[in-house]
Amino acid sequence: MLYALVDCNNFYVSCERVFDPRLLGIPVIVLSNNDGCVVARSNEAKRLGIKMGIPVFQAQRIIDANQVRVLSSNYALYGDMSRRVMLALQEFSSHVEIYSVDEAFLGLEDSPRAGDLESFGRELKTSIYRQTGIPVSVGIAETKTLAKLANYIAKESARAGGVLDLSNSPHRDVALERTPVEEVWGIGRQSAKLLKAHHIDTALKFRDSDADWVERHLTISGRHVLQELRGIPSIKFLATAPVRKSLTVSRSFGTKIEELEDMRSAVGQFITRAGEKLRRHGLSASILTVFVATNRFAKETPQYSNSVTVELSTPTDSTSELLKHGLSAVESIFREHYSYKKAGVTLTGLVLSAGLNNRLFDDAQWKRSQELAKTVDRLNSLFGQDLVHFGVVRRRKRWISKSEQRSPRYTTCWDELMTVP
DNA sequence: TCTGGGGTCCTAGGACCC
DNA sequence: TCTGGGGTCCTAGGACCC
Numbered sequence: 001m002l003y004a005l006v007d008c009n010n011f012y013v014s015c016e017r018v019f020d021p022r023l024l025g026i027p028v029i030v031l032s033n034n035d036g037c038v039v040a041r042s043n044e045a046k047r048l049g050i051k052m053g054i055p056v057f058q059a060q061r062i063i064d065a066n067q068v069r070v071l072s073s074n075y076a077l078y079g080d081m082s083r084r085v086m087l088a089l090q091e092f093s094s095h096v097e098i099y100s101v102d103e104a105f106l107g108l109e110d111s112p113r114a115g116d117l118e119s120f121g122r123e124l125k126t127s128i129y130r131q132t133g134i135p136v137s138v139g140i141a142e143t144k145t146l147a148k149l150a151n152y153i154a155k156e157s158a159r160a161g162g163v164l165d166l167s168n169s170p171h172r173d174v175a176l177e178r179t180p181v182e183e184v185w186g187i188g189r190q191s192a193k194l195l196k197a198h199h200i201d202t203a204l205k206f207r208d209s210d211a212d213w214v215e216r217h218l219t220i221s222g223r224h225v226l227q228e229l230r231g232i233p234s235i236k237f238l239a240t241a242p243v244r245k246s247l248t249v250s251r252s253f254g255t256k257i258e259e260l261e262d263m264r265s266a267v268g269q270f271i272t273r274a275g276e277k278l279r280r281h282g283l284s285a286s287i288l289t290v291f292v293a294t295n296r297f298a299k300e301t302p303q304y305s306n307s308v309t310v311e312l313s314t315p316t317d318s319t320s321e322l323l324k325h326g327l328s329a330v331e332s333i334f335r336e337h338y339s340y341k342k343a344g345v346t347l348t349g350l351v352l353s354a355g356l357n358n359r360l361f362d363d364a365q366w367k368r369s370q371e372l373a374k375t376v377d378r379l380n381s382l383f384g385q386d387l388v389h390f391g392v393v394r395r396r397k398r399w400i401s402k403s404e405q406r407s408p409r410y411t412t413c414w415d416e417l418m419t420v421p
Numbered sequence: 422t423c424t425g426g427g428g429t430c431c432t433a434g435g436a437c438c439c
Numbered sequence: 440t441c442t443g444g445g446g447t448c449c450t451a452g453g454a455c456c457c
Contacts, residue, residue, distance in 0.1 A: 031425085032424090032425035032426070033425050033426065034424090034425065035423085035425095036423080036424055036425050037424060037425055039425070039426095039457095053424095053425090054424080055423065055424035055425095056423075056424085057422080057423045057424080058423095058424085060423090073425090099456090099457080100428095100456080100457045101457075102457080103457075185455095185456080186455070186456080187455090188454060188455050188456080189454085189455090190453085190454060190455090191454080191455085218454095219430095219431060219432070219454090220430095220431070220432095221430070221431065221454085221455080244428080244429095245428085245429075246427090246428070246429090247427085247428090248426075248427055248428080249426090249427090250425090250426065250427085251425085251426080252424085252425065252426090295424090296424090297423095297424055342425095344426090346427095401425095402423095
């Protein structure tokens with residue numbers, strides 16, 4: 001089995017460019033929720049030295065001096081473009097692991113093109129671009145970690161031109177040598193720091209380190225990374241998505257929350273979103289956690305954060321049941337005289353709803369509430385989020401996240417379709 | 422002034438049991 | 440005063456990923 005890692009280039013920026021070609025060739029960045037941090041950069045923005053993940057105010061000087069275009073994130077658009085890319089990838093392999101919104105591993109076991117992987121990669125790149133407008137890079141190798149590394153070089157090297165096949169390649173050691181150890185998939189800041197302290201600063205030196213030493217210092221995960229660099233598959237390929245284990249909806253607030261009623265409204269909103277996600281995935285939750293927090297960066301103001309976990313008597317996907325428990329949970333941890341900056345809801349103990357046939361006590365009511373939810377979901381997806389909602393979320397949303405430069409939801413919202421003047 | 426959101430896995434240590 | 444040994448399960452926190 002060989003693996004191809006297909007990664008969309010500067011994904012969020014590329015999505016924006018599909019619908020606004022004026023953004024081509026100029027520095028563009030996309031901000032996180034609440035317009036907080038830089039989460040995507042065009043190559044031009046990268047070259048200006050704008051770092052990934054920094055709060056935008058730290059880059060303000062560069063932005064002003066170079067007329068960098070700054071956009072709020074538009075997750076409805078990116079999610080839909082992602083779906084299109086993943087669909088187009090199915091043509092190239094029947095084994096696709098969707099790894100993230102902008103990345104997928106392809107298993108090439110029975111690829112008819114196994115003899116000529118580089119042209120396979122180029123064809124794929126061309127086809128995805130033609131079908132979706134999104135530029136991708138392709139890395140091919142014997143393990144997922146090596147495919148990731150091939151992809152890293154494919155992006156970085158002008159000669160590779162976005163596609164690199166490292167399988168059976170005489171250039172493999174050279175590729176490993178020119179890859180800094182912190183760029184290896186699975187080696188983060190802490191591990192890189194430790195490795196560098198032992199003079200292991202490239203992927204090649206890491207690959208040739210002692211496996212037992214690595215396991216002692218970086219746990220079993222580090223050993224797996226090492227083996228993968230040696231060409232021994234040690235990280236599972238998941239062609240069918242496993243049932244997820246948790247689901248979170250949380251937000252930072254655009255303005256601080258100080259009243260319980262506003263917090264109930266916000267958490268009610270998060271629970272509503274979480275319930276929709278549950279039903280969309282055909283899941284039910286048996287454990288619900290609510291958390292609240294003040295602004296951890298504002299060290300001079302009083303700090304408070306807390307969470308509470310509720311075990312539900314039976315798994316549910318009903319928004320009203322989740323609300324009942326979630327709202328009393330938030331009341332139990334809410335303290336007066338703090339300025340809250342963030343809150344959220346996490347659902348765990350997830351099971352497939354299809355496996356839950358009957359309830360012992362309130363079966364009839366449960367089935368009615370499921371019908372209701374189905375209808376509400378349908379109405380909201382047709383006519384807009386929260387057309388139909390529970391009263392608790394209605395309070396004026398003073399806390400709503402900032403999103404001042406969001407592009408239209410061209411592909412998912414009737415009111416925001418692209419128009420040609 | 423301004424600092425995202427959503428996941429997974431691993432380990433150590435405590436609780437508990439026999 | 441002396442204070443076993445071994446197993447399982449759970450959880451919090453850390454590290455990593457995008």
